[in-house]
Amino acid sequence: xxxxxxxxxxxxxxxxxxxxxxxxxxxxxxxxxxxxxxxxxxxxxxxxxxxxxxxxxxxxxxxxxxxxxxxxxxxxxxxxxxxxxxxxxxxxxxxxxxxxxxxxxxxxxxxxxxxxxxxxxxxxxxxxxxxxxxxxxxxxxxxxxxxxxxxxxxxxxxxxxxxxxxxxxxxxxxxxxxxxxxxxxxxxxxxxxxxxxxxxxxxxxxxxxxxxxxxxxxxxxxxxxxxxxxxxxxxxxxxxxxxxxxxxxxxxxxxxxxxxxxxxxxxxxxxxxxxxxxxxxxxxxxxxxxxxxxxxxxxxxxxxxxxxxxxx
Numbered sequence: 001x002x003x004x005x006x007x008x009x010x011x012x013x014x015x016x017x018x019x020x021x022x023x024x025x026x027x028x029x030x031x032x033x034x035x036x037x038x039x040x041x042x043x044x045x046x047x048x049x050x051x052x053x054x055x056x057x058x059x060x061x062x063x064x065x066x067x068x069x070x071x072x073x074x075x076x077x078x079x080x081x082x083x084x085x086x087x088x089x090x091x092x093x094x095x096x097x098x099x100x101x102x103x104x105x106x107x108x109x110x111x112x113x114x115x116x117x118x119x120x121x122x123x124x125x126x127x128x129x130x131x132x133x134x135x136x137x138x139x140x141x142x143x144x145x146x147x148x149x150x151x152x153x154x155x156x157x158x159x160x161x162x163x164x165x166x167x168x169x170x171x172x173x174x175x176x177x178x179x180x181x182x183x184x185x186x187x188x189x190x191x192x193x194x195x196x197x198x199x200x201x202x203x204x205x206x207x208x209x210x211x212x213x214x215x216x217x218x219x220x221x222x223x224x225x226x227x228x229x230x231x232x233x234x235x236x237x238x239x240x241x242x243x244x245x246x247x248x249x250x251x252x253x254x255x256x257x258x259x260x261x262x263x264x265x266x267x268x269x270x271x272x273x274x275x276x277x278x279x280x281x282x283x284x285x286x287x288x289x290x291x292x293x294x295x296x297x298x299x300x301x302x303x304x305x306x307x308x309x310x311x312x
């Protein structure tokens with residue numbers, strides 16, 4: 001069963017104003033993740049200093065608590081699950097060493113790499129919304145990893161807008177371009193990138209941030225990923241979940257069992273799509289056809305039963 005594990009880290013800010021915004025974004029993402037089925041046992045939300053508004057925060061964003069969170073995911077996650085890490089805060093780049101600023105010792109991509117390698121999940125998503133985050137692509141790129149950064153280089157050191165719109169994507173129907181009820185990482189990236197560009201245009205300013213996405217392990221982030229391009233195929237298949245996953249199940253025992261079976265088939269289709277590039281094309285097509293057919297038949301069975309007089 002495909003499950004999402006989410007670590008949100010709100011690090012240090014350059015000013016109180018930015019700190020307030022970073023906390024707002026972190027809290028909004030935590031709320032949005034709950035609406036699409038990320039359960040409390042699979043959510044860790046760390047902040048630099050807890051405020052009254054951080055009702056979902058579970059700890060402090062120190063190097064040690066980040067390590068503990070990812071170790072916990074490593075113990076709980078299974079190969080078909082997906083681990084998401086979202087960094088919100090201020091980044092720095094000194095002596096060609098990118099850092100995400102935290103209370104106490106900062107962390108760089110090499111620190112995260114050591115922790116991510118221990119995860120059993122075949123797919124990992126790391127989103128660094130901070131300034132100077134571009135070099136994280138080269139440092140973390142690997143098969144099965146989707147790396148998103150707010151900037152294309154360490155030289156883009158101004159506070160970024162990307163995090164605001166990336167989080168906003170989870171609360172607006174406009175970001176779900178294929179209207180399937182699930183926001184993919186590709187859709188979230190493209191929505192945020194587009195809104196950032198529009199924000200700079202509105203103010204008549206030259207953009208000081210250029211987001212990248214890498215999901216094919218070649219260490220080359222793309223500014224324009226697509227579902228069929230070199231970058232974008234994996235990100236298009238990854239989502240935190242769907243509000244439909246939280247829909248109440250019917251009281252009727254037979255219908256309830258059918259709904260659960262359909263949810264399981266939907267997750268199996270998701271998991272298969274993540275394995276597409278590692279499977280022989282004929283085997284992938286055959287297995288996908290089988291699962292999609294089973295899903296269609298299960299949906300028909302549910303609709304037929306729901307239309308019966310004793311279930312109206």
